[in-house]
Amino acid sequence: MPSVFSEQLQHHLAGRILLEPEIPFSPELLEQHLKQGWIRAEPAIQGEFPHCVCLRCGNRAPHLFAEFPCAHCGKTSIYCRNCLMMGRVTACKPLFTWAGPAPAFHPPRHPLHWEGTLSEGQQAASEAVKIAILQKNELLVWAVCGAGKTEVLFNGIEAALANGERVCIATPRTDVVLELAPRFRRVFPDIPIAALYGGSPDRHKWAQLVISTTHQLYRFASAFDAVIVDEVDAFPYTFDETLQRAVQKAAKDRCARIYLTATPGETWQLECKAGKRPFVTIPARYHRKPLPVPIFKWAGNWRRKFEKGQLPVPVEAWVKKRLETGKQALLFLPNISLMKKAEPVFKQLHPSIESVHAEDPERKEKVERMRAGKTPLLLTTTILERGVTFPNIDVCVVGAEDAIFTEAALVQIAGRAGRSADFPSGDVTFFHYGKSNAMVKAQRHILSMNEEAGKRGLLDA
């Protein structure tokens, strides 16, 4: 029996928790390493049905476990329904982790190659991030939409990488992984970087910097010295406790945790105000102009109007004005069925008006047409509230009082306007049939960010 472990297997398994089919090495090699204690095999599901725990995803919800007659063990076995999409975890098959010596990285002394400069607001946040990463603390970066959050991470990440530490950036959405990975590869050219999402080619890659969807973190355990969670308030991260546990599990016991968001949830906001949660704000955009503040307009019973095949008068006037001046606009509606009813009515104003929603098979093409300036007005559900950036648009919400439009959603929606330095302003209108608390809070949120930015001298006159 060999007395040295396989370095390839070590690289494959260190910091990870995997099922046998996810380990592309021979069963004999696996067996040897198990015997030597370099690999640990643990029962994947622990406890009695239905009160069990999935060791991979941390699921504990009884309705997300089920029993089945297993052809492998010939008995009734349990499987986890929560992380099923990543390959089924069953009670009769173990999960494997690396238990041997930890692998080392050999990064260059100064891995960051970036010529850009940080704005004043970014600079302050960047320093706070670096300190939190070095001291393994928790920090919330509360940065307005368009503040330039990514650059704020560079210095802190460089410090960790130079120390030979392993760093992870987790985000709820694959789009963001795909957008971030090339940016980080450009500024850290000598660091092995893996971009992980469902079906990613990098999934077996040994990397010091991992950019991953929150789901893919299920396959990590005690791996990272610093975890950065982007859009910490965004679906599905807030809703899914198991995803939060995945982030905890992927981190080492002593690990820096950096959370990024433009719209922290209410609890976090209160914790910040009470001084219980360390945070840093970037209240101004990188182009140093204030955020467009939403204005409220009463639109009467908009629901009934749409159902009768008409447009609420103030909405029609708003849209017509945009069509006349040729300024593109996004119009948010509370749900798909309402949007489908409203679309033909809007189309009478202009034939190129389109609508898009989460399950729309043409979603990408429609967003492209909007970006190319071919669509004067795009109707959308909350799907476009985040991430998507069009340079020069106005934004409105029809039915802004609907429960789907939370404070966070409305702040994000307002954050779509005035993104580029060439067109730093834009109109944001919330049409309603009775103001909601969320609307008032969203407006107050934006006003207070502008006020803070003014006080800190982060805005140009």
Next chain:
Amino acid sequence: MHEYCLFCHQPLTHKLSWRTLIFPQPGPLLCEDCRAQLEKITPPVCPKCSRPLARLDASYREGDLCLDCARWEQDPEWAGVLDENISLYTYNDFCKDIFTRFKFRGDYALAAIFADGIKEALKSRAFDCIVPVPLSPERLSERLFNQAEALARAAGFETANILHRVHAEKQSKKTRAGRIHQAQTFYMEKDISIEGRSVLLVDDIYTTGSTVRHAAKVLREAGARKIVSLTAARS
């Protein structure tokens, strides 16, 4: 009562009434949105294979039957091999999502979605034995359960696993011609007699009808008197 939709995991809302209070019902497994996407097959259908005829062009029909069944019945090798196929739901995009998760991801619990439909369809019928269409041993060790057997068991039926299958390429990877002219992959368990018996074959999806007919042929050769197949979905 079920608290969450079995498919999308959203919390279920229950209408509370005197009736539900006095006679507690298990309630639906799926939420309204998911249920609305399941498309039940309703008459008029081809009496042989349950193919919905309402939207079928006249050129795809021959007498009472759909053209596919007419072709099967004109082929001396296949005529009369299968008495009838009963299908419950149209294999639409939603149904496809269910089966992808059920079969390929291995979400065994989803079989329960079809339990009531299967019971309902078999209510006024009796069979001597219920035989699930088998998987090859290789496929079974990959999936860890047989989806056809799971469907029958979810509906509360004991199955007689008397058919076996040798390993071949996946059905879903083949063309229609490839499916029909494939070699026989099924064989009967030794020393079992089904002479003169009526048999219900259970499978997940009816596409060309080739799988159930190949299975039925083996049963017919073993002496089965009547063979009906029940498939949860039909494309």
